[in-house]
Amino acid sequence: MPELPEVETIVRCLRRRLVGLEVRAVRLDFPPIVRNRGTSYLQKFAGRRVLGLRRRGKMILLDFSGGLTMIFHLRMTGQLLFGPAAGPGDKHTHLRISFRTGESELRFRDVRKFGFIRGVRTDRAERAPEVRGLGPEPLSLDLPAFLRRLKGRRGRLKSLLLNQKIIAGIGNIYADEILFAAGIDPRVEISRLGSRRMERLHSAVQAVLDEAVSFKGTTVRDFRDGDGLEGLFQSRLRVYGRQGEPCPRCGALIKRIRISGRSSHFCPRCQRR
């Protein structure tokens, strides 16, 4: 669930809470979420200060003094929460980091356990296996660079938007919203897109993601920011989850179909092949 706007929201929230804090202890309750070969790697973070937080696609990079970085991916149900340490916590909290000042701790929760953590040297963070293959950031991608990324690709447009190697950070919700904003059918073959529609697509990517970030992301079910608060964008969704409701533009009923295994929502009248 956390796509670019949700991850950006978490990063901005936690930056205010964590920067400057010194780690007291790292406790790991479910070792398989750590991708390092030895899970004891995370113990190296004790005694270090948080220098900053970054986002890359849907990944969160937490930089510590001494040149170490903790990389998080929340996948579908992961949460990164900062708050008062509460006893043993619930069974879905897999990692907790306590700090020398204050009673609050940072917790990594993940009901489905798809998310992961990897500790790396900061100077090698970009080369971590999960970060290395990511495409560029959509919000700093100008039109010519965007067109070059799409050139020579095949398949359905929606699958391309979801491909993190082409552009990093777009997931199922925003792919649908972007295609609605651009007025393009999600099933369209990429090769059939003319330059007019490529331009519309490019501006829709930026407009939708920008707006979703300003509304602090979308909470369908699990998403929370670093303080545990829900996003505000769910009421602004135009098509995602709105099958059977009238299109906000033309009134036709929103359809829901399956495209390469993912549910896809679109307006059959506004969005053209």
Next chain:
DNA sequence: GCCACTGTTAGCAT
């Protein structure tokens, strides 16, 4: 109880 469904992506097949 059982089955279908869920926002991601690694790994495998084609």
Next chain:
DNA sequence: CATGCTAACAGTGG
């Protein structure tokens, strides 16, 4: 290499 399908897990709703 590029693209497409599925499993990994746990919970929810019909």
